[in-house]
Amino acid sequence: MASPNQLYTPALLEHVQHPDWNFALDDATCSHEGVNPSCGDDLTIHARLADDGTIAEVSWTGEGCAVSKGSADMMADLMVGLTPAEAKALCATFGELVRGELSAEDAEEELDEAACLASIAHMPARVKCAELAWRTMDEMLAGATEPSSTEDGLVPDAGDAR
Amino acid sequence: MADLCRAPRLSAAEAANLEANPYKADFPLLMAHPELAYLDNAATAQRPACVIEAEARFYETMNANPLRGLYELSVEATAAIEEARATFARFVGAATPREIVFTRNASESLNLVARTLGEQVLSEGDEVVISILEHHSNLIPWQEVCKRTGATLRWLYPNQEGFFSEEEIEATIGPATKIVSITQLSNVLGVEVPVAAIAKRAREMGAYVVVDAAQSAPHLPVDVREIDCDLLAFSAHKALGPFGVGALWGRLELLEALPPFLTGGEMIDSVTQEGAVWAPVPQKFEAGTQDAAGIYAAGIGLKYLEEVGFEAVHARDVALGRALMDGLAERPFMEVYGPRDPAAHHGVVSFNVHGVHPHDVSSILDGSGVAIRAGHHCAQPLLTWLGTSSTCRASTGFYNDARDVERFLDAIDTVWSLFHGLA
Numbered sequence: 001m002a003s004p005n006q007l008y009t010p011a012l013l014e015h016v017q018h019p020d021w022n023f024a025l026d027d028a029t030c031s032h033e034g035v036n037p038s039c040g041d042d043l044t045i046h047a048r049l050a051d052d053g054t055i056a057e058v059s060w061t062g063e064g065c066a067v068s069k070g071s072a073d074m075m076a077d078l079m080v081g082l083t084p085a086e087a088k089a090l091c092a093t094f095g096e097l098v099r100g101e102l103s104a105e106d107a108e109e110e111l112d113e114a115a116c117l118a119s120i121a122h123m124p125a126r127v128k129c130a131e132l133a134w135r136t137m138d139e140m141l142a143g144a145t146e147p148s149s150t151e152d153g154l155v156p157d158a159g160d161a162r
Numbered sequence: 163m164a165d166l167c168r169a170p171r172l173s174a175a176e177a178a179n180l181e182a183n184p185y186k187a188d189f190p191l192l193m194a195h196p197e198l199a200y201l202d203n204a205a206t207a208q209r210p211a212c213v214i215e216a217e218a219r220f221y222e223t224m225n226a227n228p229l230r231g232l233y234e235l236s237v238e239a240t241a242a243i244e245e246a247r248a249t250f251a252r253f254v255g256a257a258t259p260r261e262i263v264f265t266r267n268a269s270e271s272l273n274l275v276a277r278t279l280g281e282q283v284l285s286e287g288d289e290v291v292i293s294i295l296e297h298h299s300n301l302i303p304w305q306e307v308c309k310r311t312g313a314t315l316r317w318l319y320p321n322q323e324g325f326f327s328e329e330e331i332e333a334t335i336g337p338a339t340k341i342v343s344i345t346q347l348s349n350v351l352g353v354e355v356p357v358a359a360i361a362k363r364a365r366e367m368g369a370y371v372v373v374d375a376a377q378s379a380p381h382l383p384v385d386v387r388e389i390d391c392d393l394l395a396f397s398a399h400k401a402l403g404p405f406g407v408g409a410l411w412g413r414l415e416l417l418e419a420l421p422p423f424l425t426g427g428e429m430i431d432s433v434t435q436e437g438a439v440w441a442p443v444p445q446k447f448e449a450g451t452q453d454a455a456g457i458y459a460a461g462i463g464l465k466y467l468e469e470v471g472f473e474a475v476h477a478r479d480v481a482l483g484r485a486l487m488d489g490l491a492e493r494p495f496m497e498v499y500g501p502r503d504p505a506a507h508h509g510v511v512s513f514n515v516h517g518v519h520p521h522d523v524s525s526i527l528d529g530s531g532v533a534i535r536a537g538h539h540c541a542q543p544l545l546t547w548l549g550t551s552s553t554c555r556a557s558t559g560f561y562n563d564a565r566d567v568e569r570f571l572d573a574i575d576t577v578w579s580l581f582h583g584l585a
Binding site for chain 1: 522525526551
């Protein structure tokens with residue numbers, strides 16, 4: 001049994017209760033929706049690119065669980081100043097972290113407090129919550145038009161199967 | 163072998179005392195995890211030692227491929243399956259063990275019914291009636307057969323607590339209705355559906371009646387003659403048996419009239435290059451080698467449940483439901499779904515914590531050693547109708563006790579204090 005308090009840290013809860021980036025950007029260069037239908041997580045990521053092509057600002061809107069929202073807010077903090085290629089690489093690093101392929105210690109330098117989400121690797125059903133904003137960001141930067149989802153290819157919610 | 167499944171036999175009054183739990187010692191998993199409050203019994207039950215031992219005993223002393231046996235061991239394996247079939251028949255009040263078809267689970271039983279009965283009797287203009295309470299396994303097979311046959315799917319709606327009115331039943335089930343397929347107990351709201359009244363109306367309209375008893379079998383006495391239905395499906399794993407075993411009961415003459423669902427070995431009398439003659443019921447519906455050990459152990463599980471007795475089961479369901487709901491009612495930040503009366507919940511309490519996503523609630527409870535379920539419970543249309551995308555659900559078994567309820571309520575307070583500062 002994973003302890004929830006490893007996941008629901010003060011850092012995560014602070015981002016959930018007092019998010020820094022939970023608003024729509026008036027002058028967004030691009031916006032992209034990410035949806036996990038079985039959870040009801042539905043987030044839209046907004047980004048404004050500077051003239052030099054780097055990311056000037058990222059924000060998020062929508063509803064979801066604490067893990068999906070807190071993860072989105074932490075991500076928005078980290079994206080400022082990165083080139084799109086660097087941002088996509090960071091999304092990939094985060095994916096490795098939450099799938100247990102990278103330790104929190106090894107990820108901390110790049111992912112800062114988002115590294116605290118490492119413990120979700122022990123809760124397979126919740127990985128998609130943590131990843132939603134990052135996957136959506138990654139696919140937005142790749143030019144996706146269809147909404148993103150971290151449920152694609154996962155075993156669906158089947159706990160009451162008969 | 164009768165003494166292999168001795169269960170504590172408590173009166174209703176004794177069973178309602180949640181401070182005592184003489185059942186727990188019979189459940190190895192609960193003994194191995196003394197700090198766990200297992201409240202996800204509607205997803206799957208825990209198994210008593212006698213069931214686990216029965217499965218091992220089959221392999222240790224009876225194992226051979228049943229049915230085609232020309233030697234002693236295979237005859238014993240066949241006898242083990244038939245002993246279980248007789249137990250299943252008694253459990254649902256069947257006229258004869260031949261009315262019991264073994265499947266993998268209730269979903270397969272319901273697919274069997276939709277593919278055979280549905281495709282035989284439905285055509286354009288006909289109606290199939292289900293309810294908004296249905297689990298996906300009693301919904302999607304009917305959606306699919308309606309698509310193939312041109313029939314229309316119609317829905318019965320209860321009131322907000324989950325109770326169906328006579329008017330609703332009469333207005334929805336009419337002359338165009340050919341099949342009514344309905345759950346006996348909601349796996350989300352815990353409410354019992356008046357299946358006998360619905361069956362009566364369906365009969366008057368000349369419709370077939372199918373009952374999904376997956377959720378009710380471990381909580382209510384199921385009697386197919388009393389309900390007066392034509393077919394009834396349930397799974398062993400929610401009723402103390404192993405995974406991978408389900409049953410379909412059907413009226414013998416109806417089972418005899420239906421075509422086979424799956425074909426192949428074991429379900430034929432004779433085969434030529436041109437075709438085959440089906441085996442008699444129930445083997446006609448049991449293609450391929452069955453999970454004989456699982457079926458045998460599933461029979462032992464039902465015997466254990468019978469030994470506990472449904473009066474004790476119900477008394478404990480009511481006491482646990484009351485303790486859970488009274489506890490939740492003391493907390494102003496909770497929403498509870500379904501009947502207001504705890505006695506009408508049959509061990510299922512769905513709820514939400516205001517402002518906290520159900521998946522966050524379940525993860526935090528998990529960390530406190532409390533196992534509940536969060537999500538749509540395989541009943542998405544019901545949750546949409548309730549106006550939510552997901553809920554948390556605590557579901558009890560007779561082997562839960564006051565300590566489990568206490569742990570659960572403490573963990574709920576942890577959720578609240580984590581999200582809303584110190585309690």
